[in-house]
Amino acid sequence: MSEPRFTDVDSVREQLREVDYLSDEGIAGIVYLADRLGKPILVEGPAGTGKTQLAKSTAEILGARLVRLQCYEGLDESKALYEWNYKKQLLRIQATRSDDEDSGWADISDDIFSDEFLLTRPLLEAITADDPVVLLIDEVDRVEVETEALLLEILSDYQVSIPELGTIEAKQVPLVFLTSNNTRELSEALKRRCLYLHVDYPDMDREKEIVLTKVPEITESLADQVARIVRSVRQLELKKAPSVSETLDWANTLLLLGVDKVDAATASDTVNILLKYQSDIAKARKEFASDSEAFEGSSA
Ligand SMILES: Nc1ncnc2c1ncn2[C@@H]1O[C@H](COP(=O)(O)OP(=O)(O)OP(=O)(O)O)[C@@H](O)[C@H]1O
Numbered sequence: 001m002s003e004p005r006f007t008d009v010d011s012v013r014e015q016l017r018e019v020d021y022l023s024d025e026g027i028a029g030i031v032y033l034a035d036r037l038g039k040p041i042l043v044e045g046p047a048g049t050g051k052t053q054l055a056k057s058t059a060e061i062l063g064a065r066l067v068r069l070q071c072y073e074g075l076d077e078s079k080a081l082y083e084w085n086y087k088k089q090l091l092r093i094q095a096t097r098s099d100d101e102d103s104g105w106a107d108i109s110d111d112i113f114s115d116e117f118l119l120t121r122p123l124l125e126a127i128t129a130d131d132p133v134v135l136l137i138d139e140v141d142r143v144e145v146e147t148e149a150l151l152l153e154i155l156s157d158y159q160v161s162i163p164e165l166g167t168i169e170a171k172q173v174p175l176v177f178l179t180s181n182n183t184r185e186l187s188e189a190l191k192r193r194c195l196y197l198h199v200d201y202p203d204m205d206r207e208k209e210i211v212l213t214k215v216p217e218i219t220e221s222l223a224d225q226v227a228r229i230v231r232s233v234r235q236l237e238l239k240k241a242p243s244v245s246e247t248l249d250w251a252n253t254l255l256l257l258g259v260d261k262v263d264a265a266t267a268s269d270t271v272n273i274l275l276k277y278q279s280d281i282a283k284a285r286k287e288f289a290s291d292s293e294a295f296e297g298s299s300a
Protein backbone atom coordinates (compact mmCIF):
# COMPACT_ATOMS: atom_id res chain seq x y z
CA MET A 1 0.00 0.00 0.00
CA SER A 2 1.41 3.41 -0.86
CA GLU A 3 1.83 6.34 1.52
CA PRO A 4 -1.41 8.14 2.36
CA ARG A 5 -1.73 11.48 0.61
CA PHE A 6 -3.79 13.20 3.28
CA THR A 7 -3.70 13.24 7.08
CA ASP A 8 -7.41 13.81 7.72
CA VAL A 9 -10.67 15.07 6.22
CA ASP A 10 -10.21 18.63 7.47
CA SER A 11 -6.85 18.94 5.82
CA VAL A 12 -8.35 17.86 2.47
CA ARG A 13 -10.98 20.55 2.85
CA GLU A 14 -8.44 23.17 3.87
CA GLN A 15 -6.04 22.36 1.03
CA LEU A 16 -8.87 22.46 -1.52
CA ARG A 17 -9.87 25.86 -0.19
CA GLU A 18 -6.31 27.08 -0.69
CA VAL A 19 -6.64 26.36 -4.41
CA ASP A 20 -10.07 28.07 -4.50
CA TYR A 21 -12.20 24.94 -4.44
CA LEU A 22 -14.93 25.21 -1.81
CA SER A 23 -15.90 21.71 -0.74
CA ASP A 24 -17.99 20.48 2.14
CA GLU A 25 -17.57 17.64 4.60
CA GLY A 26 -19.10 15.11 2.20
CA ILE A 27 -16.84 15.98 -0.71
CA ALA A 28 -13.65 16.20 1.34
CA GLY A 29 -14.56 13.01 3.18
CA ILE A 30 -14.86 10.97 0.00
CA VAL A 31 -11.57 12.27 -1.39
CA TYR A 32 -9.90 11.30 1.89
CA LEU A 33 -11.46 7.82 1.86
CA ALA A 34 -10.68 7.18 -1.80
CA ASP A 35 -7.03 7.73 -1.06
CA ARG A 36 -7.04 5.51 2.02
CA LEU A 37 -9.02 2.70 0.40
CA GLY A 38 -7.31 2.97 -2.99
CA LYS A 39 -10.66 3.27 -4.74
CA PRO A 40 -11.87 5.44 -7.62
CA ILE A 41 -14.53 8.09 -7.01
CA LEU A 42 -17.62 8.28 -9.18
CA VAL A 43 -18.82 11.90 -9.02
CA GLU A 44 -22.35 12.42 -10.22
CA GLY A 45 -24.65 15.42 -10.24
CA PRO A 46 -26.12 18.25 -12.30
CA ALA A 47 -24.06 20.22 -14.84
CA GLY A 48 -21.73 22.93 -13.63
CA THR A 49 -21.53 21.92 -9.98
CA GLY A 50 -17.76 21.48 -9.85
CA LYS A 51 -17.35 17.77 -10.67
CA THR A 52 -14.54 18.19 -13.19
CA GLN A 53 -13.02 20.98 -11.15
CA LEU A 54 -12.78 18.68 -8.12
CA ALA A 55 -10.41 16.38 -10.01
CA LYS A 56 -8.37 19.31 -11.32
CA SER A 57 -8.12 20.95 -7.91
CA THR A 58 -7.17 17.68 -6.22
CA ALA A 59 -4.38 17.22 -8.75
CA GLU A 60 -3.28 20.76 -8.04
CA ILE A 61 -2.99 20.31 -4.28
CA LEU A 62 -1.05 17.07 -4.74
CA GLY A 63 1.29 18.58 -7.29
CA ALA A 64 0.19 15.70 -9.53
CA ARG A 65 -0.23 15.64 -13.29
CA LEU A 66 -3.85 15.42 -14.43
CA VAL A 67 -4.33 12.68 -17.03
CA ARG A 68 -7.73 13.15 -18.62
CA LEU A 69 -9.83 10.80 -20.67
CA GLN A 70 -12.71 12.78 -22.15
CA CYS A 71 -15.48 10.29 -22.93
CA TYR A 72 -17.73 10.51 -25.97
CA GLU A 73 -19.97 8.24 -27.96
CA GLY A 74 -17.83 5.91 -30.04
CA LEU A 75 -14.78 6.05 -27.75
CA ASP A 76 -12.87 2.80 -28.17
CA GLU A 77 -9.86 0.92 -26.87
CA SER A 78 -7.47 2.59 -29.29
CA LYS A 79 -8.32 6.00 -27.89
CA ALA A 80 -8.78 5.03 -24.24
CA LEU A 81 -6.07 2.42 -23.59
CA TYR A 82 -3.45 1.85 -26.24
CA GLU A 83 -2.88 1.34 -29.92
CA TRP A 84 -0.13 -0.37 -31.90
CA ASN A 85 1.85 1.94 -34.11
CA TYR A 86 1.11 0.17 -37.41
CA LYS A 87 3.19 2.43 -39.60
CA LYS A 88 6.27 1.94 -37.50
CA GLN A 89 5.63 -1.81 -37.34
CA LEU A 90 5.33 -2.01 -41.10
CA LEU A 91 8.57 -0.13 -41.63
CA ARG A 92 10.34 -2.44 -39.22
CA ILE A 93 9.02 -5.52 -41.03
CA GLN A 94 10.21 -4.19 -44.37
CA ALA A 95 13.61 -3.32 -42.94
CA THR A 96 14.01 -6.74 -41.29
CA ARG A 97 12.95 -8.61 -44.44
CA SER A 98 15.52 -6.94 -46.66
CA ASP A 99 18.35 -7.08 -44.07
CA ASP A 100 18.03 -10.60 -43.00
CA GLU A 101 16.45 -13.26 -45.14
CA ASP A 102 16.42 -15.82 -42.28
CA SER A 103 14.43 -14.06 -39.61
CA GLY A 104 11.16 -15.89 -39.07
CA TRP A 105 7.77 -14.46 -38.18
CA ALA A 106 8.23 -15.33 -34.50
CA ASP A 107 11.28 -13.08 -34.22
CA ILE A 108 9.66 -10.27 -36.08
CA SER A 109 6.48 -10.46 -34.08
CA ASP A 110 8.35 -10.46 -30.76
CA ASP A 111 10.09 -7.38 -31.95
CA ILE A 112 7.17 -5.38 -33.28
CA PHE A 113 4.80 -6.15 -30.42
CA SER A 114 7.04 -4.57 -27.84
CA ASP A 115 6.95 -1.31 -25.87
CA GLU A 116 8.68 0.56 -28.61
CA PHE A 117 5.67 0.17 -30.90
CA LEU A 118 3.00 0.88 -28.34
CA LEU A 119 1.13 4.18 -28.36
CA THR A 120 -0.20 4.81 -24.87
CA ARG A 121 -3.57 6.47 -24.42
CA PRO A 122 -4.80 8.09 -21.16
CA LEU A 123 -5.68 4.96 -19.15
CA LEU A 124 -2.41 3.20 -19.85
CA GLU A 125 -0.56 6.46 -19.51
CA ALA A 126 -1.96 6.95 -16.00
CA ILE A 127 -0.94 3.57 -14.69
CA THR A 128 2.51 3.48 -16.26
CA ALA A 129 3.46 6.99 -15.12
CA ASP A 130 6.49 7.40 -12.88
CA ASP A 131 5.41 10.79 -11.60
CA PRO A 132 2.29 11.28 -9.42
CA VAL A 133 -0.89 11.47 -11.49
CA VAL A 134 -4.59 12.01 -10.96
CA LEU A 135 -6.70 10.22 -13.56
CA LEU A 136 -9.90 11.96 -14.65
CA ILE A 137 -12.37 9.89 -16.69
CA ASP A 138 -14.72 12.72 -17.59
CA GLU A 139 -18.39 12.32 -18.54
CA VAL A 140 -18.33 8.53 -18.48
CA ASP A 141 -22.10 8.40 -19.13
CA ARG A 142 -21.41 9.48 -22.71
CA VAL A 143 -19.87 6.16 -23.73
CA GLU A 144 -22.06 3.19 -24.60
CA VAL A 145 -22.60 0.80 -21.72
CA GLU A 146 -20.52 -1.89 -23.53
CA THR A 147 -17.55 0.46 -23.64
CA GLU A 148 -17.54 0.73 -19.84
CA ALA A 149 -15.98 -2.75 -19.87
CA LEU A 150 -12.74 -1.16 -21.05
CA LEU A 151 -12.51 0.60 -17.72
CA LEU A 152 -13.21 -2.27 -15.36
CA GLU A 153 -9.78 -3.85 -15.21
CA ILE A 154 -8.09 -0.52 -14.54
CA LEU A 155 -10.60 0.49 -11.88
CA SER A 156 -10.42 -2.68 -9.84
CA ASP A 157 -6.87 -3.93 -10.37
CA TYR A 158 -4.98 -0.92 -11.68
CA GLN A 159 -3.66 -3.00 -14.54
CA VAL A 160 -4.08 -3.40 -18.28
CA SER A 161 -3.84 -6.69 -20.16
CA ILE A 162 -2.41 -6.48 -23.63
CA PRO A 163 -2.66 -9.83 -25.44
CA GLU A 164 0.70 -9.51 -27.21
CA LEU A 165 2.58 -8.14 -24.20
CA GLY A 166 0.96 -9.54 -21.08
CA THR A 167 -0.33 -7.64 -18.08
CA ILE A 168 0.99 -4.23 -17.26
CA GLU A 169 0.58 -3.40 -13.60
CA ALA A 170 0.47 0.08 -12.14
CA LYS A 171 3.63 1.44 -10.58
CA GLN A 172 1.41 3.49 -8.29
CA VAL A 173 -2.27 3.51 -7.42
CA PRO A 174 -3.41 6.81 -8.88
CA LEU A 175 -6.35 8.78 -7.52
CA VAL A 176 -9.13 8.28 -10.06
CA PHE A 177 -12.18 10.48 -10.60
CA LEU A 178 -15.02 9.51 -12.91
CA THR A 179 -17.72 12.10 -13.58
CA SER A 180 -21.24 11.57 -14.82
CA ASN A 181 -24.19 13.84 -15.59
CA ASN A 182 -26.41 10.82 -15.16
CA THR A 183 -27.80 10.89 -18.71
CA ARG A 184 -28.05 7.11 -18.43
CA GLU A 185 -27.66 4.45 -15.76
CA LEU A 186 -24.10 3.24 -15.38
CA SER A 187 -23.50 -0.49 -15.12
CA GLU A 188 -23.52 -2.21 -11.75
CA ALA A 189 -20.03 -3.51 -12.48
CA LEU A 190 -18.70 0.01 -12.81
CA LYS A 191 -20.51 1.36 -9.76
CA ARG A 192 -19.34 -1.49 -7.58
CA ARG A 193 -15.73 -0.56 -8.18
CA CYS A 194 -16.16 3.06 -7.12
CA LEU A 195 -16.98 5.20 -4.12
CA TYR A 196 -20.03 7.26 -4.95
CA LEU A 197 -20.20 11.04 -4.51
CA HIS A 198 -23.29 13.05 -5.37
CA VAL A 199 -22.37 16.70 -5.90
CA ASP A 200 -25.46 18.87 -5.86
CA TYR A 201 -25.89 22.63 -6.08
CA PRO A 202 -24.07 24.15 -3.11
CA ASP A 203 -26.10 25.53 -0.22
CA MET A 204 -26.43 29.29 -0.02
CA ASP A 205 -23.45 29.88 2.24
CA ARG A 206 -21.11 27.77 0.16
CA GLU A 207 -22.28 29.36 -3.07
CA LYS A 208 -21.71 32.81 -1.59
CA GLU A 209 -18.20 31.71 -0.59
CA ILE A 210 -17.57 30.42 -4.11
CA VAL A 211 -18.67 33.78 -5.53
CA LEU A 212 -16.44 35.70 -3.11
CA THR A 213 -13.49 33.47 -4.00
CA LYS A 214 -13.92 33.46 -7.76
CA VAL A 215 -15.07 37.07 -8.14
CA PRO A 216 -12.80 38.76 -5.61
CA GLU A 217 -13.82 42.35 -6.47
CA ILE A 218 -17.43 41.74 -5.46
CA THR A 219 -18.80 43.10 -2.19
CA GLU A 220 -19.98 40.74 0.48
CA SER A 221 -23.54 42.10 0.34
CA LEU A 222 -23.78 41.67 -3.44
CA ALA A 223 -22.39 38.12 -3.20
CA ASP A 224 -24.98 37.42 -0.55
CA GLN A 225 -27.79 38.72 -2.76
CA VAL A 226 -26.54 36.78 -5.76
CA ALA A 227 -26.50 33.50 -3.81
CA ARG A 228 -29.93 34.22 -2.35
CA ILE A 229 -31.58 35.08 -5.69
CA VAL A 230 -29.98 32.13 -7.48
CA ARG A 231 -31.34 29.84 -4.81
CA SER A 232 -34.85 31.21 -5.25
CA VAL A 233 -34.55 30.85 -9.05
CA ARG A 234 -33.52 27.20 -8.60
CA GLN A 235 -36.72 26.61 -6.67
CA LEU A 236 -38.83 27.50 -9.73
CA GLU A 237 -39.83 24.67 -12.00
CA LEU A 238 -37.33 25.19 -14.81
CA LYS A 239 -36.12 23.27 -17.84
CA LYS A 240 -32.54 23.92 -16.74
CA ALA A 241 -31.66 25.34 -13.33
CA PRO A 242 -28.70 27.73 -13.15
CA SER A 243 -25.36 26.06 -12.42
CA VAL A 244 -22.52 27.41 -10.31
CA SER A 245 -20.71 28.53 -13.46
CA GLU A 246 -23.78 30.55 -14.41
CA THR A 247 -23.92 32.08 -10.93
CA LEU A 248 -20.31 33.20 -11.46
CA ASP A 249 -21.12 34.63 -14.89
CA TRP A 250 -24.01 36.54 -13.40
CA ALA A 251 -21.90 37.90 -10.53
CA ASN A 252 -19.25 39.06 -13.03
CA THR A 253 -21.94 40.68 -15.18
CA LEU A 254 -23.41 42.62 -12.25
CA LEU A 255 -19.93 43.78 -11.31
CA LEU A 256 -19.22 44.94 -14.87
CA LEU A 257 -22.49 46.85 -14.94
CA GLY A 258 -21.53 48.60 -11.71
CA VAL A 259 -24.53 47.22 -9.82
CA ASP A 260 -24.16 47.25 -6.05
CA LYS A 261 -27.65 46.17 -5.12
CA VAL A 262 -29.89 43.97 -7.28
CA ASP A 263 -33.50 45.13 -7.63
CA ALA A 264 -36.28 43.43 -9.56
CA ALA A 265 -35.58 45.44 -12.72
CA THR A 266 -31.83 44.62 -12.75
CA ALA A 267 -32.55 40.97 -12.11
CA SER A 268 -35.03 40.88 -15.01
CA ASP A 269 -32.62 42.64 -17.36
CA THR A 270 -29.73 40.26 -16.64
CA VAL A 271 -31.45 36.95 -16.00
CA ASN A 272 -30.52 35.76 -19.51
CA ILE A 273 -26.99 35.27 -18.13
CA LEU A 274 -28.35 32.84 -15.57
CA LEU A 275 -30.92 30.97 -17.65
CA LYS A 276 -30.69 29.66 -21.20
CA TYR A 277 -34.28 28.80 -22.15
CA GLN A 278 -36.73 31.52 -23.12
CA SER A 279 -39.52 29.83 -21.15
CA ASP A 280 -37.32 29.72 -18.02
CA ILE A 281 -36.39 33.38 -18.46
CA ALA A 282 -40.05 34.37 -18.74
CA LYS A 283 -40.91 32.38 -15.62
CA ALA A 284 -38.12 33.99 -13.61
CA ARG A 285 -39.09 37.49 -14.76
CA LYS A 286 -42.64 36.91 -13.68
CA GLU A 287 -41.43 35.75 -10.29
CA PHE A 288 -39.11 38.77 -9.86
CA ALA A 289 -42.00 41.12 -10.65
CA SER A 290 -44.35 39.51 -8.15
CA ASP A 291 -41.92 38.89 -5.32
CA SER A 292 -40.00 42.09 -4.74
CA GLU A 293 -39.39 41.02 -1.13
CA ALA A 294 -36.72 38.66 -2.43
CA PHE A 295 -34.60 41.72 -3.19
CA GLU A 296 -34.60 43.13 0.30
CA GLY A 297 -31.43 41.17 1.12
CA SER A 298 -30.58 39.66 4.46
CA SER A 299 -31.71 42.60 6.58
CA ALA A 300 -34.05 40.38 8.62
N1 LIG B 1 -17.11 24.05 -5.13
C1 LIG B 1 -16.59 24.91 -6.00
N2 LIG B 1 -15.57 25.71 -5.67
C2 LIG B 1 -15.05 26.57 -6.56
N3 LIG B 1 -15.48 26.70 -7.83
C3 LIG B 1 -16.49 25.93 -8.22
C4 LIG B 1 -17.10 25.00 -7.34
N4 LIG B 1 -18.10 24.37 -8.01
C5 LIG B 1 -18.10 24.89 -9.23
N5 LIG B 1 -17.15 25.82 -9.39
C6 LIG B 1 -16.88 26.61 -10.60
O1 LIG B 1 -17.87 26.27 -11.55
C7 LIG B 1 -17.28 25.96 -12.81
C8 LIG B 1 -17.93 24.72 -13.38
O2 LIG B 1 -17.43 23.58 -12.72
P1 LIG B 1 -17.14 22.21 -13.49
O3 LIG B 1 -16.72 22.45 -14.88
O4 LIG B 1 -16.24 21.43 -12.62
O5 LIG B 1 -18.60 21.60 -13.48
P2 LIG B 1 -19.06 20.14 -13.86
O6 LIG B 1 -19.84 19.65 -12.68
O7 LIG B 1 -17.91 19.33 -14.32
O8 LIG B 1 -20.07 20.45 -15.05
P3 LIG B 1 -20.44 19.55 -16.33
O9 LIG B 1 -21.33 18.47 -15.80
O10 LIG B 1 -21.18 20.52 -17.20
O11 LIG B 1 -19.17 19.06 -16.91
C9 LIG B 1 -15.80 25.77 -12.58
O12 LIG B 1 -15.08 26.54 -13.49
C10 LIG B 1 -15.53 26.26 -11.19
O13 LIG B 1 -14.79 27.45 -11.27
Ligand SMILES: [Mg+2]
Binding pocket: 051, 052, 053, 138, 179
Ligand atom coordinates in the same frame (compact mmCIF):
# COMPACT_ATOMS: atom_id res chain seq x y z
MG1 LIG C 1 -17.43 18.50 -16.16
